[in-house]
Amino acid sequence: MRNLVYPLVVIAAACGLISAGFAQAAATGSVAGSIELHKAKVKTHGAKSFKDVVVYLEPLAPADYPPPVEHAVMDQRGLVFIPHVMAIQVGTTVDFLNSDHDRHNVYFLYDKTGETLDIGTWGPGQAVSYTFTETGLVITLCQLHLEMAAHILVLASPFFTVAEIEGETQRAEYAIHSVPAGEYVLKAWHKKLKMKTGDLRTTVTAGRTTTVDVAITRSKYAQQP
Amino acid sequence: MKTLKNGVGIGAFCTSMLIVLVLASEGWTVPYFSRKYRTSCVTCHEAFPKRNAVGEGFRMRGFQFVDDDVYRKEEPVEMGDKAYERLWPKAVWPSTIPSQIPLSLIGRFLGEVDLDGSRDESMMFLLPEEIELVAADAMGESLSFYGDVIYISKDFGGNDVESWITAKAWLQFQNLLGPENVLNLRVGTVGTQGMALYTARDANNFTTHFYQYTTWAMPKVNLSQSGLADFQGNPFTLQPLSGIEVNGVGKRWMYAGGWVSSQVKNPVNEFPESDFYVVGVGEKSPQDLFLQCAYKIGGLPMDGSAAKGESPLAADPEFWRDDHLMLSLFGYRGTADIEVEDAAGLTSTSADDFWRLGAGVQAKYGDLTVGAGYMWGRNDNPYGVLSTNSVDSGAWLAEAYYFVYPWLIPYARYEGLTLDLPSGVAGLDDDQDRARIIVGGKAMIRANIALNVEGTFYTDGAEVEEGIDGTLFVLLSAAF
Numbered sequence: 001m002r003n004l005v006y007p008l009v010v011i012a013a014a015c016g017l018i019s020a021g022f023a024q025a026a027a028t029g030s031v032a033g034s035i036e037l038h039k040a041k042v043k044t045h046g047a048k049s050f051k052d053v054v055v056y057l058e059p060l061a062p063a064d065y066p067p068p069v070e071h072a073v074m075d076q077r078g079l080v081f082i083p084h085v086m087a088i089q090v091g092t093t094v095d096f097l098n099s100d101h102d103r104h105n106v107y108f109l110y111d112k113t114g115e116t117l118d119i120g121t122w123g124p125g126q127a128v129s130y131t132f133t134e135t136g137l138v139i140t141l142c143q144l145h146l147e148m149a150a151h152i153l154v155l156a157s158p159f160f161t162v163a164e165i166e167g168e169t170q171r172a173e174y175a176i177h178s179v180p181a182g183e184y185v186l187k188a189w190h191k192k193l194k195m196k197t198g199d200l201r202t203t204v205t206a207g208r209t210t211t212v213d214v215a216i217t218r219s220k221y222a223q224q225p
Numbered sequence: 226m227k228t229l230k231n232g233v234g235i236g237a238f239c240t241s242m243l244i245v246l247v248l249a250s251e252g253w254t255v256p257y258f259s260r261k262y263r264t265s266c267v268t269c270h271e272a273f274p275k276r277n278a279v280g281e282g283f284r285m286r287g288f289q290f291v292d293d294d295v296y297r298k299e300e301p302v303e304m305g306d307k308a309y310e311r312l313w314p315k316a317v318w319p320s321t322i323p324s325q326i327p328l329s330l331i332g333r334f335l336g337e338v339d340l341d342g343s344r345d346e347s348m349m350f351l352l353p354e355e356i357e358l359v360a361a362d363a364m365g366e367s368l369s370f371y372g373d374v375i376y377i378s379k380d381f382g383g384n385d386v387e388s389w390i391t392a393k394a395w396l397q398f399q400n401l402l403g404p405e406n407v408l409n410l411r412v413g414t415v416g417t418q419g420m421a422l423y424t425a426r427d428a429n430n431f432t433t434h435f436y437q438y439t440t441w442a443m444p445k446v447n448l449s450q451s452g453l454a455d456f457q458g459n460p461f462t463l464q465p466l467s468g469i470e471v472n473g474v475g476k477r478w479m480y481a482g483g484w485v486s487s488q489v490k491n492p493v494n495e496f497p498e499s500d501f502y503v504v505g506v507g508e509k510s511p512q513d514l515f516l517q518c519a520y521k522i523g524g525l526p527m528d529g530s531a532a533k534g535e536s537p538l539a540a541d542p543e544f545w546r547d548d549h550l551m552l553s554l555f556g557y558r559g560t561a562d563i564e565v566e567d568a569a570g571l572t573s574t575s576a577d578d579f580w581r582l583g584a585g586v587q588a589k590y591g592d593l594t595v596g597a598g599y600m601w602g603r604n605d606n607p608y609g610v611l612s613t614n615s616v617d618s619g620a621w622l623a624e625a626y627y628f629v630y631p632w633l634i635p636y637a638r639y640e641g642l643t644l645d646l647p648s649g650v651a652g653l654d655d656d657q658d659r660a661r662i663i664v665g666g667k668a669m670i671r672a673n674i675a676l677n678v679e680g681t682f683y684t685d686g687a688e689v690e691e692g693i694d695g696t697l698f699v700l701l702s703a704a705f
């Protein structure tokens with residue numbers, strides 16, 4: 001009898017996992033589409049290029065998502081912040097590395113408030129971690145190298161992606177997966193350009209991919225929200 | 226630089242032409258902006274230095290294209306991220322400096338042939354007539370600069386050749402207020418691209434000669450004939466002046482206005498007193514005002530916001546074409562000090578208030594461009610104690626040029642000046658009206674090397690601008 005119990009437990013557990021997986025898959029969907037540039041072209045090469053577009057979903061009904069346990073990483077290498085554009089969920093801890101032969105500093109400028117925070121200056125091989133507890137754009141600078149800059153977009157939800165505009169075609173594709181079915185607002189953030197249409201109401205249907213094509217353009221051609 | 230005699234002169238002229246041609250075919254010789262964007266001269270020029278619509282838009286945006294960072298092939302060196310603008314004054318105001326030295330070199334080599342035997346020498350050569358070292362670039366989106374140092378040799382109509390060096394410089398703060406390009410502030414030598422009608426500018430022309438309406442100055446009193454010890458008249462000409470300017474450009478319009486001093490130490494149409502001077506620097510602080518504006522109907526937008534092709538750098542097989550009609554106005558109001566010193570050494574000083582008001586038109590259709598302009602003027606008292614009379618002036622021009630081939634452009638200009646000078650002033654001829662026809666052609670030997678052959682023929686007042694009537698000018702110019 002005892003030697004039967006173990007396989008049964010295993011089978012039961014496996015069934016439970018599979019059904020849970022199905023439930024999960026059944027309750028989520030994806031949002032994907034293209035990003036077109038309207039009356040604008042951007043530089044897509046170089047350390048501080050304009051290739052990155054953050055596309056993210058904000059649920060209409062307020063919800064709390066637990067922040068990820070894993071740390072995100074921002075490196076400083078060759079007098080450049082890598083990556084140049086980073087999206088994180090609020091509550092995420094970012095490890096700021098220094099892979100240079102030089103000392104670097106990390107200095108935040110909170111876009112919303114204009115407040116600043118100097119988290120320190122450290123040498124090669126060292127790292128400092130910082131947990132972002134407020135949503136919004138955080139412009140990340142190094143006061144030792146004034147030309148260095150990165151953009152950290154701190155978002156309320158985990159449903160985001162960073163898409164890259166291709167130089168030749170001046171367009172990008174994006175996809176956000178595992179989004180619980182429901183009503184959302186889709187937003188796109190770019191260093192210079194704005195969404196032509198303003199925010200887009202988006203319905204996520206379980207098990208399906210909703211296509212939302214996005215156009216970004218200069219502020220003067222964009223619809224103000 | 227001494228005048229070269231015929232044989233030696235021709236030899237030297239041909240040799241210098243050959244050297245220039247050889248250098249150009251080496252391929253390393255292209256001006257700075259061409260290098261920066263890896264684009265041909267014809268992207269911005271009809272026939273250098275005359276710009277086409279793309280080049281004018283680029284210039285008026287502060288040496289930038291729309292989406293400039295997409296097109297430039299060499300990254301400028303950043304002095305600080307744009308975010309530091311928000312931290313000002315905590316940090317250094319950000320901008321960029323060019324990664325390459327933003328220099329261009331322009332050489333002009335001139336030969337003059339006396340066609341009617343009115344000169345002492347049948348041929349004269351100025352080799353070079355000018356060597357220009359030009360530095361210009363944008364420094365980030367909010368700053369641009371221009372500077373030049375020019376070695377000049379002139380003979381002013383077959384006189385002995387004299388040489389000197391001039392300098393000009395300005396710094397421009399872009400987009401101070403409101404929409405893009407609507408309000409820029411320039412300090413330094415302003416009016417470098419035309420202190421005159423926008424449709425008839427010396428800096429944007431095909432001829433070897435400046436316009437008469439921009440270069441004439443109130444005639445001076447001849448000291449020996451008048452018996453005066455000294456006469457300092459009004460030195461005003463429509464040339465670059467030091468001061469402060471605001472300017473802006475939109476799709477269909479442009480304006481520039483400023484605060485300058487016209488009482489310059491070294492007028493443009495005279496041999497200067499010193500071997501080096503800064504153009505347009507006055508003897509007094511600025512007290513004159515000018516305003517220039519233009520409106521364009523049809524054709525490409527003036528602010529460079531649209532191009533014929535995919536981008537401003539896309540090769541345009543008809544780079545010189547841009548069908549349009551353009552209207553322009555120019556106004557100037559100033560004051561100059563007039564000083565008369567009589568034989569006894571008694572000096573009388575008075576003020577000459579004066580104004581100019583001009584209107585111009587330019588039409589471009591296919592390969593043909595025609596233009597015309599008129600400038601009215603009045604000087605209240607240009608001769609001080611010598612005459613209480615005011616002097617009215619009228620300067621006019623009509624011109625045309627035609628692209629026979631993209632590299633061959635014949636042109637003609639008819640222009641003149643009438644002055645109602647006071648009679649009875651000793652040492653002043655009261656008839657100094659003048660009119661002349663300039664006929665010539667420009668051939669582009671390479672995109673950056675041009676040859677002008679140009680004759681000047683006076684229909685009135687040949688003696689006033691001595692030595693230019695009946696003269697053929699051959700000018701080779703090259704930009705590197």
Ligand SMILES: [Cu+2]
Binds near residue numbers: 144
């Ligand atoms: Cu650093």
